[in-house]
Amino acid sequence: xxxxxxxxxxxxxxxxxxxxxxxxxxxxxxxxxxxxxxxxxxxxxxxxxxxxxxxxxxxxxxxxxxxxxxxxxxxxxxxxxxxxxxxxxxxxxxxxxxxxxxxxxxxxxxxxxxxxxxxxxxxxxxxxxxxxxxxxxxxxxxxxxxxxxxxxxxxxxxxxxxxxxxxxxxxxxxxxxxxxxxxxxxxxxxxxxxxxxxxxxxxxxxxxxxxxxxxxxxxxxxxxxxxxxxxxxxxxxxxxxxxxxxxxxxxxxxxxxxxxxxxxxxxxxxxxxxxxxxxxxxxxxxxxxxxxxxxxxxxxxxxxxxxxxxxxxxxxxxxxxxxxxxxxxxxxxxxxxxxxxxxxxxxxxxxxxxxxxxxxxxxxxxxxxxxxxxxxxxxxxxxxxxxxxxxxxxxxxxxxxxxxxxxxxxxxxxxxxxxxxxxxxxxxxxxxxxxxxxxxxxxxxxxxxxxxxxxxxxxxxxxxxxxxxxxxxxxxxxxxxxxxxxxxxxxxxxxxxxxxxxxxxxxxxxxxxxxxxxxxxxxxxxxxxxxxxxxxxxxxxxxxxxxxxxxxxxxxxxxxxxxxxxxxxxxxxxxxxxxxxxxxxxxxxxxxxxxxxxxxxxxxxxxxxxxxxxxxxxxxxxxxxxxxxxxxxxxxxxxxxxxxxxxxxxxxxxxxxxx
Numbered sequence: 001x002x003x004x005x006x007x008x009x010x011x012x013x014x015x016x017x018x019x020x021x022x023x024x025x026x027x028x029x030x031x032x033x034x035x036x037x038x039x040x041x042x043x044x045x046x047x048x049x050x051x052x053x054x055x056x057x058x059x060x061x062x063x064x065x066x067x068x069x070x071x072x073x074x075x076x077x078x079x080x081x082x083x084x085x086x087x088x089x090x091x092x093x094x095x096x097x098x099x100x101x102x103x104x105x106x107x108x109x110x111x112x113x114x115x116x117x118x119x120x121x122x123x124x125x126x127x128x129x130x131x132x133x134x135x136x137x138x139x140x141x142x143x144x145x146x147x148x149x150x151x152x153x154x155x156x157x158x159x160x161x162x163x164x165x166x167x168x169x170x171x172x173x174x175x176x177x178x179x180x181x182x183x184x185x186x187x188x189x190x191x192x193x194x195x196x197x198x199x200x201x202x203x204x205x206x207x208x209x210x211x212x213x214x215x216x217x218x219x220x221x222x223x224x225x226x227x228x229x230x231x232x233x234x235x236x237x238x239x240x241x242x243x244x245x246x247x248x249x250x251x252x253x254x255x256x257x258x259x260x261x262x263x264x265x266x267x268x269x270x271x272x273x274x275x276x277x278x279x280x281x282x283x284x285x286x287x288x289x290x291x292x293x294x295x296x297x298x299x300x301x302x303x304x305x306x307x308x309x310x311x312x313x314x315x316x317x318x319x320x321x322x323x324x325x326x327x328x329x330x331x332x333x334x335x336x337x338x339x340x341x342x343x344x345x346x347x348x349x350x351x352x353x354x355x356x357x358x359x360x361x362x363x364x365x366x367x368x369x370x371x372x373x374x375x376x377x378x379x380x381x382x383x384x385x386x387x388x389x390x391x392x393x394x395x396x397x398x399x400x401x402x403x404x405x406x407x408x409x410x411x412x413x414x415x416x417x418x419x420x421x422x423x424x425x426x427x428x429x430x431x432x433x434x435x436x437x438x439x440x441x442x443x444x445x446x447x448x449x450x451x452x453x454x455x456x457x458x459x460x461x462x463x464x465x466x467x468x469x470x471x472x473x474x475x476x477x478x479x480x481x482x483x484x485x486x487x488x489x490x491x492x493x494x495x496x497x498x499x500x501x502x503x504x505x506x507x508x509x510x511x512x513x514x515x516x517x518x519x520x521x522x523x524x525x526x527x528x529x530x531x532x533x534x535x536x537x538x539x540x541x542x543x544x545x546x547x548x549x550x551x552x553x554x555x556x557x558x559x560x561x562x563x564x565x566x567x568x569x570x571x572x573x574x575x576x577x578x579x580x581x582x583x584x585x586x587x588x589x590x591x592x593x594x595x596x597x598x599x600x601x602x603x604x605x606x607x608x609x610x611x612x613x614x615x616x617x618x619x620x621x622x623x624x625x626x627x628x629x630x631x632x633x634x635x636x637x638x639x640x641x642x643x644x645x646x647x648x649x650x651x652x653x654x655x656x657x658x659x
Contacts, residue, residue, distance in 0.1 A: 039210020040278070040439040044395050044430035044553075048356030052364055055327040057334045058093040059370045060085045062320035065584050065625050066092075066369070073320040076120065077302065082322070083132040086298060089324035090136060092368040099295055099326070102144040104226040106137060107189075109292065111232040111247050112151045112158075112166045114310060119171040122303035123311045125233045127171035129300040129322065131181065133231065138184045145185065149175075150221065152191035152250045154260045160188040191219040192254035195267060199223060201291050206355060208434065209283035211272040217256040218291055229296045230328060234319070234335050235305035238382045239281055240346035242309060243335040244297040244328035245357075248288040249281075278435055282347040289328065289348075289357055297331045299323040301338065306379035307540070317379050321370075329358025330365045340378040342545045345390035345531070347436070354432070363594050363618035371624055373613040380540035389469060389500050390543040392436040392529040393551045396517075398428045399453040401444050407475045407489065407520050411451050417482045418516055420455050422553060427455065430553040436499050437471075440519065441526035448526075454517040457555060458532065460508040461548035461596055461616070467536075469543065471501040471529035475520035478530070480506060481513050491524065499529045508532070508546075512556060548596065548616050572651040574644055580656035587612065587624040587642065594618045595647030601631070601655075602641045609635060617646070628657055 062077040063070040067084050071077040077085070090096065100106060108130055114123035134147055149172065158165035160173065167173050172188060175181060198217045207214025222228070232247035239246055249271075252261055257270050264270035272280040301321040305311060319338070325331040329352045333343040343349050343360055353360040381388055397420055402411040412418060412426075420427040433439060440452060460466075468478065468486055473493075478486040485506040492501055519528050532549055536542040573590040591597065599612040610631035612624050628635040637659045643652040 040442040041433045044432045047354040050356050052359040054364050055330045056093045056366045057325040058089040058368050060089040060322045061370050079128045082128045085322040086132040089322045093324045096140050102141045105146040106227040107148045107150050107225040110151050112153050115166050122305040124170040126300045147186035148189050150189040150191050157192045209280050227295050230294050234301040237309045243332045245289050248292050285348040286351045294328040327358040337372045338376045345545050347391050388543045390531045394433045396454040400426045401450040401452045416479045436529045437527040439527050456551050459550045462510045467533045468504045469531040471499045473524045477518040479516040574651045576655050580658045584627045590621045597646040599644045
């Protein structure tokens with residue numbers, strides 16, 4: 001009996017100790033979550049407000065009719081065809097004039113990730129694209145150029161001279177002995193090299209990643225080059241996509257940041273991809289892109305990867321496409337659309353535009369070569385939870401805080417119908433948050449047992465059903481156009497990788513809508529996340545923000561891209577050349593206003609034979625290359641009707657196919 005009582009006491013003591021330990025851990029975890037974090041938000045007005053001119057992005061597929069030869073997009077195109085594609089892409093976007101001059105030192109920043117991934121597999125930049133670029137740049141400068149192929153692989157400090165490194169396995173070392181490049185002055189450079197090879201760059205107030213104090217170390221070679229060209233492979237990543245901007249993570253040297261560049265070294269603690277429950281990868285990408293100073297972009301989209309950045313045996317998607325442009329943001333915008341994703345969901349694209357690196361506005365991007373609709377394919381998104389989310393709206397007008405925990409009571413009279421103006425009646429100026437979590441705890445200085453409001457307008461391209469993708473750890477109410485469309489009461493999991501708490505179907509109207517979010521904080525992580533997404537039942541394709549939907553904080557007298565009052569006097573000018581046509585022709589049309597636009601081919605019985613485009617297009621002139629082979633079966637000779645519909649406008653012409 002004494003032994004049993006002693007055992008019982010020891011068990012009780014152990015339970016008490018265990019409970020105490022759990023409580024301490026819980027308090028420590030909460031203290032980290034509840035910490036007010038520096039650099040989590042910024043006045044929207046503090047960003048660069050540069051207006052960009054129209055910019056060109058070239059899209060060239062292996063079967064593009066403007067090439068001297070065509071290769072099917074379903075097979076490997078081979079080096080000769082890739083060189084033709086790179087040449088045409090560079091030519092159509094304006095060439096290297098004004099970018100590269102004789103005597104320049106040019107860096108080609110490639111994307112090397114896979115240690116055992118051969119060229120053309122989709123994991124590393126296809127060496128054949130780089131080979132073509134070396135040849136083209138050398139010809140343009142008549143041999144008076146120095147070319148450096150640079151990369152800092154995240155996997156290890158690969159020596160470019162090693163026969164077992166990522167440089168060798170991906171085919172880059174073979175370039176040094178390639179007879180096709182004989183006599184050209186080029187070299188390979190490992191940007192991961194020793195601490196003595198590095199220089200510090202201070203971005204100051206332009207920087208966006210607070211944990212780095214806006215300072216970075218990079219290889220000194222970046223200061224020595226005259227022209228910097230980003231040459232990424234296009235693929236899915238947990239940041240959304242890898243393209244021109246994401247490629248710049250490779251200039252963060254492993255000698256300073258460690259391997260896999262988050263582990264840190266004796267010099268520094270590594271990149272801050274994840275700090276507590278915050279993700280700073282977006283800001284690091286943008287900061288490093290500012291340091292790189294990208295002058296030109298050539299994207300390898302020959303073989304791409306879906307679901308993740310590394311080849312897993314089943315995630316390859318062949319595109320046989322090359323893209324080129326001078327504006328890295330515009331190029332990334334187009335790359336995202338090629339994957340049938342929304343560029344407004346890729347945080348590093350939208351932030352890069354804010355800091356002045358380029359344009360994310362489709363009305364200012366001129367596509368040359370092949371249209372996006374002709375080149376695009378639907379790919380599976382990243383399979384991680386945050387990769388499926390897209391991007392929360394990040395700019396809001398915020399109210400003051402109300403010392404209450406009663407969400408059922410209106411803290412502001414007629415709260416559902418609020419339409420606050422910036423800086424008036426207790427609401428803030430527009431505030432931008434550097435994360436999908438709208439970090440109200442930091443904004444309100446750690447306040448607890450409070451309620452607050454966040455407001456924005458948004459434009460919807462049409463009346464439609466949408467999915468609200470929401471996250472919060474405590475009570476939350478959402479109003480759209482004065483109607484309560486979502487509410488949650490209680491607490492729930494809202495930890496790392498769990499930004500999405502719930503999906504909720506709602507309806508939005510065409511034009512301007514109001515959106516109000518009411519949230520409660522008792523003692524938790526005072527934040528929320530919200531995106532307005534397309535209704536998509538297949539998980540791997542879900543999470544896209546509704547195409548054409550735009551958030552903004554100032555009420556507009558007319559909605560974005562509104563149709564003018566004299567709409568009855570406007571018309572679409574539509575032409576086809578040649579007409580009569582044989583196998584291929586060029587369809588040109590001029591839109592008087594920007595709008596969602598579709599172009600379809602019908603036979604004389606009214607049967608739809610093929611759709612040529614269905615996308616939001618800017619006002620102005622557009623061209624489409626189309627072929628009788630684009631329909632399910634090749635069109636026979638005869639008369640066909642081409643119909644174009646853009647917003648409320650439409651037009652049609654008859655086209656004679658002779659064959």
